[in-house]
Every structure is written in C-alpha cells, then in structure tokens.
Amino acid sequence: MKGAGQMQNLERAGAGRSVSTQTGSMTGQIPRLSKVNLFTLLSLWMELFPAVEAQRQKSQVKKTGLVVVKNMKIVGLHCSSEDLHAGKIALIKHGSRLKNCDLYFSRKPCSACLKMIVNAGVNRISYWPADPEISLLSGASSSEDAKLDAKAVERLKSNSRAHVCVLLQPLVCFMVQFVEETSHKCDFIQKISKTLPDANVDFYSECRQERVKEYEMLFLISNEELHKQILMTIGLENLCENPYFSNLRQNMKDLILLLAAVASSVPNFKHYGFYSGNTEQINEIHNQSLPQEIARHCMVQARLLAYRTEDHKTGVGAVIWAEGKSRNCDGTGAMYFIGCGYNAFPAGSEYADFPNMDDKQKDREIRKFRYIIHAEQNALTFRCQEIKPEEKSMIFVTKCPCDECVPLIKGAGIKQIYAGDVDVGKKKADISYMRFGELEGVSKFTVSRYTLFSNILSIMLFGILLHSLVIPALLKSFNKLLSLSLLLCASICLMTNVVFRISAL
Numbered sequence: 001m002k003g004a005g006q007m008q009n010l011e012r013a014g015a016g017r018s019v020s021t022q023t024g025s026m027t028g029q030i031p032r033l034s035k036v037n038l039f040t041l042l043s044l045w046m047e048l049f050p051a052v053e054a055q056r057q058k059s060q061v062k063k064t065g066l067v068v069v070k071n072m073k074i075v076g077l078h079c080s081s082e083d084l085h086a087g088k089i090a091l092i093k094h095g096s097r098l099k100n101c102d103l104y105f106s107r108k109p110c111s112a113c114l115k116m117i118v119n120a121g122v123n124r125i126s127y128w129p130a131d132p133e134i135s136l137l138s139g140a141s142s143s144e145d146a147k148l149d150a151k152a153v154e155r156l157k158s159n160s161r162a163h164v165c166v167l168l169q170p171l172v173c174f175m176v177q178f179v180e181e182t183s184h185k186c187d188f189i190q191k192i193s194k195t196l197p198d199a200n201v202d203f204y205s206e207c208r209q210e211r212v213k214e215y216e217m218l219f220l221i222s223n224e225e226l227h228k229q230i231l232m233t234i235g236l237e238n239l240c241e242n243p244y245f246s247n248l249r250q251n252m253k254d255l256i257l258l259l260a261a262v263a264s265s266v267p268n269f270k271h272y273g274f275y276s277g278n279t280e281q282i283n284e285i286h287n288q289s290l291p292q293e294i295a296r297h298c299m300v301q302a303r304l305l306a307y308r309t310e311d312h313k314t315g316v317g318a319v320i321w322a323e324g325k326s327r328n329c330d331g332t333g334a335m336y337f338i339g340c341g342y343n344a345f346p347a348g349s350e351y352a353d354f355p356n357m358d359d360k361q362k363d364r365e366i367r368k369f370r371y372i373i374h375a376e377q378n379a380l381t382f383r384c385q386e387i388k389p390e391e392k393s394m395i396f397v398t399k400c401p402c403d404e405c406v407p408l409i410k411g412a413g414i415k416q417i418y419a420g421d422v423d424v425g426k427k428k429a430d431i432s433y434m435r436f437g438e439l440e441g442v443s444k445f446t447v448s449r450y451t452l453f454s455n456i457l458s459i460m461l462f463g464i465l466l467h468s469l470v471i472p473a474l475l476k477s478f479n480k481l482l483s484l485s486l487l488l489c490a491s492i493c494l495m496t497n498v499v500f501r502i503s504a505l
C-alpha cells in the first residue's frame with residue numbers, strides 16, 4: 001500500500017485538507033480506517049468465508065460473519081456453519097472469556113444466540129443494519145416466525161446490560177478513493193499486470209465492478225422502502241427518517257465499495273494463485289497448501305488490516321491462522337484464527353512521539369525504521385492462541401517479510417508464509433528483503449501462474465509412452481490378464497492425477 005501517488009491526488013482533490021506535507025520526503029498523513037469500521041468490514045468479509053461444506057437448500061437462516069474483540073484487539077474471526085449460528089460458535093469457542101468482549105456481527109443475531117451471549121456478559125454487540133440472521137426477506141410462511149424472533153431480540157436487548165447497537169461510522173475524507181488507488185497498485189495486481197501480454201487490460205477494475213454488484217445484492221437492500229420496513233421491525237425506527245436514513249445508506253454503500261476494492265486486489269484471475277515457486281517441493285507442498293479461495297480470503301483480511309497502519313507511507317497487514325487436526329464447529333472448517341496486526345509505532349505511543357521519515361530523509365536519526373513495529377511482529381505479539389508445533393500454521397502478509405521478520409516467523413514455528421513478493425531480494429537503506437528468498441524449512445507461497453497445461457501435457461506424454469512402449473513389451477512376456485490389469489492401473493493413475501491437478505485450481 002503506497003501513499004505517494006494517492007497523496008498527490010488527495011492534495012489536488014482536497015486542497016490538503018487532511019494532509020500535512022512537512023518535508024519533501026514525507027508525503028503526509030494517509031486516511032486511516034477506524035477500528036470500528038475495520039471490525040465491521042471483517043465481519044462482512046467473514047460472512048463470505050469460502051464454504052467448507054456442501055450448502056443445504058436455501059434456508060431462512062442467513063450465513064453470518066462474526067468478529068470477537070477484547071480490549072480493542074481481535075481474538076476471534078468466525079462464521080456460521082450449517083449446524084451452528086455465529087453467536088453459538090462464539091459461545092463454544094470462547095465460553096466465559098466472552099465477558100466484556102465486543103462482538104461485531106454481519107447480521108443482527110437471532111434470539112437464541114443473543115440470550116446466550118448476553119448471559120456470558122459481553123459488553124457490546126454491533127450488527128450490520130440490513131436483513132437479520134433470521135431473514136425477514138424470505139417467503140411469507142416463515143416471515144411470521146422471523147418477526148416473532150425480531151420481537152424477542154428487542155425484549156432481550158432492552159433488558160440486558162450489553163449494548164446492542166449499530167456502530168457504523170462514516171469513512172474519513174477520501175478513504176474510498178485512497179483504498180481504490182492503493183488496491184489497484186498493490187503487490188498482487190502489479191505482479192499479475194506485469195505478466196499480461198496486453199498492458200491495456202484493466203482486469204482489476206472489471207473485477208471490482210463485479211464485486212460491488214455482488215456485495216450490494218448481499219449486504220444492501222436495494223429497495224429503500226423494504227429496507228425501512230426491516231429497520232422498523234428490528235427496532236431501528238430512529239434510522240428511518242431522513243437525513244439519518246440516507247446517511248446510513250451512504251455509509252453502508254461506502255463500506256461496500258471499500259470491501260469490493262480490497263477484495264479485488266487479491267483477484268481470482270485466470271490461472272493465477274498462491275503457489276510455491278520451488279518446483280522440487282511442488283508435489284510435497286501441494287498436499288499441504290490451502291485451497292486457493294481460502295488463501296485469497298485470508299490475504300484480503302490482511303489487506304483490510306493494512307488500512308489501520310500508522311506508517312505515513314506504507315501500510316502492511318498480517319494475519320495468522322492454523323489448521324487443526326480435525327474439523328471444528330466453525331464455518332471455517334479446521335481453520336482457526338491465531339492473531340493479526342499491522343505496522344504501527346509501539347502500543348501506547350502518542351502522535352509525534354516518533355519520526356515518520358523514510359529513507360529519502362538524509363538524516364538517519366530521524367527516520368521511522370527503528371521505531372515501527374512490523375505487521376508480522378504485532379500479529380505474533382498480540383496473538384490470542386499458541387502456535388502448536390504439530391499443526392499447520394500460516395501467516396498471510398501483504399508485503400514480503402523483511403530480514404528482521406523472517407527469523408521471527410520461522411522461530412515462532414509458523415509452517416507457511418503467503419506473501420507479496422514484489423520486494424524480494426531488495427536492499428533498501430534501512431530495511432532489506434534478502435532473507436525471504438533463501439529461507440528454508442518454511443513453505444512460501446506467492447502469486448504466480450499455475451502452469452496447468454504443461455503439467456497435463458507431461459502427464460499425457462508419460463501415459464502415451466507407457467502405453468506404446470512398456471505395455472506391448474509386457475504383453476509379449478506375461479499373460480494377457482496381468483498386462484490388462486497393469487494397463488488399467490496406469491490409466492486410473494493418469495486420470496486421478498489429471499483430476500487432482502484440475503481440482504487443485
């Protein structure tokens with residue numbers, strides 16, 4: 001996430017309103033995402049966690065994302081499963097540790113979940129003000145139940161200590177433009193654009209447009225009257241009058257635009273994905289690497305976190321997940337959240353405690369590099385779970401891990417790194433990225449093109465060779481039955497390999 005180009009635009013557009021340009025090398029403050037909006041966006045994004053189980057028939061219960069926050073730090077990222085709502089999962093996973101936590105839901109939770117989380121002593125429950133978990137938009141026969149549930153939720157809300165509310169905040173000036181511009185320029189898009197033969201193809205903008213449509217359908221009720229009716233039913237009549245109603249919809253639309261921009265910066269584009277560059281390891285790692293959709297999902301979480309950076313120029317986000325030995329109750333399957341962070345000055349420091357200058361500043365003493373805690377360092381420091389050596393743990397970082405962080409990641413026992421690699425091998429004045437390339441014992445996955453066709457071609461050539469040379473020879477020397485069974489085995493192996501490689505995409 002680079003701010004320089006964007007800052008020029010901001011200054012042009014906003015006549016330097018929120019921008020201070022103190023020196024030639026410091027481009028000024030970049031717009032920052034509030035914590036509340038970050039948690040809200042992550043809850044929406046968790047609703048979109050790739051399905052790990054077959055979806056049953058269309059249900060009245062909508063999939064819901066949830067972010068659990070303790071002392072303003074994320075301690076859980078969840079989404080509902082086929083059997084359990086998000087609130088119930090929070091209860092199973094956190095139990096009495098939910099006391100004094102803030103919970104951010106992508107839909108207003110149902111009464112069954114609310115009564116339990118209120119009982120656990122949570123501090124605040126924030127939800128996205130659209131269709132609730134028990135959908136009010138589905139068929140007439142079930143809508144009576146949904147309305148009854150909404151009433152029960154209101155009764156629980158008015159009699160509980162926890163504050164059940166909508167915590168959306170308007171984005172700061174130029175935040176959406178900033179996110180769009182920096183997403184367009186981010187490592188992953190740059191990497192793909194460089195390898196495309198047609199430099200004019202703006203696949204990022206096309207992808208963003210599609211995502212905007214998709215997310216508006218999911219998270220916004222297009223018919224304003226219907227939206228008002230739902231707000232009335234879920235106890236938000238205060239938001240139904242203008243200008244509050246139009247402001248609310250504008251805030252919701254802005255957050256959806258932001259989410260679409262960030263999601264498109266880690267695109268599902270043709271044969272590109274997170275692959276290991278080491279060809280010798282491909283087969284071994286292939287079995288262990290995450291499905292592409294899940295890897296992309298976690299990287300988008302890291303990209304969202306990067307917009308909380310305190311670095312005036314470069315935002316970096318990191319998130320650590322692990323894969324348990326067996327599936328758990330979460331909609332995330334065997335995956336569970338360990339920790340997350342972004343680059344910032346030491347916790348508790350005040351504005352202007354530390355320098356913000358980069359390596360273009362001649363005086364080395366007043367540069368930022370000795371003071372900033374890197375995204376990976378914050379994710380490791382404030383993790384809420386231990387990293388178990390027997391489990392597969394993985395870190396997703398929006399930028400290449402620097403030489404300071406590579407040994408930390410390895411030492412912490414993290415098994416896989418998914419990262420941007422635009423800076424690999426670079427040695428800058430105060431920070432260098434030399435060790436990532438040489439790192440051994442940790443699998444590295446960066447965006448590259450999957451060469452499916454050459455792989456299939458080589459398997460086919462092998463198959464043809466087997467059929468034309470080996471099998472006739474065998475036919476001569478052994479009995480026919482044995483040869484035919486060998487032929488069958490070879491064909492099955494060939495087919496399985498092809499199917500496996502296609503499904504890995």
Ligand SMILES: Nc1ccn([C@H]2C[C@H](O)[C@@H](COP(=O)(O)OP(=O)(O)OP(=O)(O)O)O2)c(=O)n1
Nearest residue numbers: 311313314316343358372374375399400401402
């Ligand atoms: N894996 C990484 C890599 C970097 N950072 C942080 C530390 C610094 O806050 C910032 C440094 O980024 P750059 O190396 O891009 O340096 P500059 O910000 O000076 O940018 P430039 O590339 O123009 O030199 O990013 C991080 O948190 N995690």
